Amino acid sequence: MMKERIYTIFAKFYEYTIMAFMMVFGLIILGYLGLSIYDLGxxxxxxxxxxxxxxxxxxxLxxxxxxxxxxxxxxYFxxxxxxxxxxxxxVAVTAMIRSILVYHDNAAKTISLCVAIFILMVAIILYRKFYKQH
Incomplete structure (x- = not known):
């Protein structure tokens, strides 16, 4: 009984810690988004x-x-x-497309990123097909 209570306390502490970090991470991301938009302007x-x-x-990108x-x-919230x-x-597809568009000087790297994007697109299609059914 006492062990279960301790586990519950740890689980709640862990949950609140993750929420706090997600809030801080979200604010940092919004700051970077604002800077990117400012740079574009x-x-x-x-x-x-x-x-x-x-x-x-x-x-x-x-x-x-x-x-x-x-x-x-x-x-998440x-x-x-x-x-x-x-x-x-x-996010993975966007990051790879960014990499291809910005750093396209190496043909082997570009081809491997294109293959990776294709694999991720197939994964998205399969995920939508099989996961959405359940």
Whole structure:
């Protein structure tokens, strides 16, 4: 009886600790999202001839990654500490697409990232097909 109570106390402490870290992580992600949007706005309004498209692409895709993480954290709190696995797959695909668009100087790396994206897309399709049925 006493052991069960101790386990319950530890479980609650662990749950509250994770929630606190998720809240802090969410605020940090929102800060990075704000910085990315600010960088995009500054690049748009202070146009100089030396801006490279890869810099804009990096910033846009970083903003998308931050946005996806913010959505995952929001869903964490909405769904009572449960995160949909499909969201992790979307983040992985976005990160790999960012890598391909920004660092495309190595053909073998680009091809391997394309194969990885294909595998993740198949995983998303299979996840939707089989998990949503249950």
């Amino acid at each position: 500054m690049a748009l309004f202070e146009f100089k001839g030396d801006i490279e498209i890869t810099d804009i692409t990096k910033t846009v 970083s903003a998308f990654l931050c946005f996806e993480f913010a959505v995952i954290i929001k869903e 909405e769904n009572k500490a449960a995160i949909n696995f499909e969201n992790y797959l979307y």
